[in-house]
Amino acid sequence: MRPSGFFEWLHEYVLARGIGGIVETVLALLAFGGTLSVLFGSSTIKAAAVVAAIIGILGLLITSTYGRAELRAENALLSELLRRNCEVAFRHMDNSLRINKIHAVNLVKDNGDGHSTITVVATALTDQINVFKIGSGSGWHQPESARRKVKIQVSSIDIDGIGGVRHTCTKHWRPDGKLEILTHLDRPMVPGSTISIVVQLFWPGKNTPLIKKRLPDTFSMKLQVPVEHLICEVILPPGFDAFYEPRVPSRRDFRYSHVRQARDTGHIAFRVDAWEVEPDQRVGILLDLKEPRSSASQVAPPPSVSSP
Known part of the structure; x- marks a missing residue:
């Protein structure tokens, strides 16, 4: 629903003059009211100016909130349309891309935050590939307010000072809470x-x-x-440890390896490597934190006994 009357005029005025124009108008109104109150000796005029300024500020807040909501809805619609068109394109791009290697490192913070780095090396099998899709998710359904805080950066790999240039990317939240990231390449890939x-x-x-x-x-x-x-790969914060199980397809001939590493930095890391992974096969690690060991619960070693 669009604002009408005064708020519609204020909305158009903000678009034309910006927030600075509103601030200038409010300050001018307060100064004018103060001048009149001094000349005529009436505090009523000054009070009326203050009330008018408050109404203007409230109107600014309302129209600003409306503008942000309208823009957010429009962006969501454009994002959904882009996702649908990309899905159609992806269905026609089957077997058009081969992933040589993908390495996902999930750094877990002690406050529950996460920093994931996903490195992808891929080869084009057909031409006109200019969009690359990758998805990610969390173990719980986050509200919209939390989703807006997720930051994404996509860039080329920096090798000896060459690369590191950022790519344009768009994101879309699926109904199941998973995040889809579309990376838009600056030029289409060619076969090979x-x-x-x-x-x-x-x-x-x-x-x-x-x-x-x-x-x-x-x-x-x-x-x-x-x-x-x-x-x-999953890296826990210092002082944390976990039980783990690799999560791989149940095929007998599926090639994979897994390892738990205690690093010099105090981090415990878990890693699963898999080879020749087919489409729609899930590979990963299941973690279950161990209870922290307190000094009181640790059993003291028995005293050493020296031989006579």
């Missing part, structure tokens, strides 16, 4: 060409179930195209 990109996700509260609620959580990946080598 290789692209190397890095996707960084700064995700507040992503690991809340694992860190805050101490519930088992899965870190995994599933792609719609074949992957030659997939690596899923």
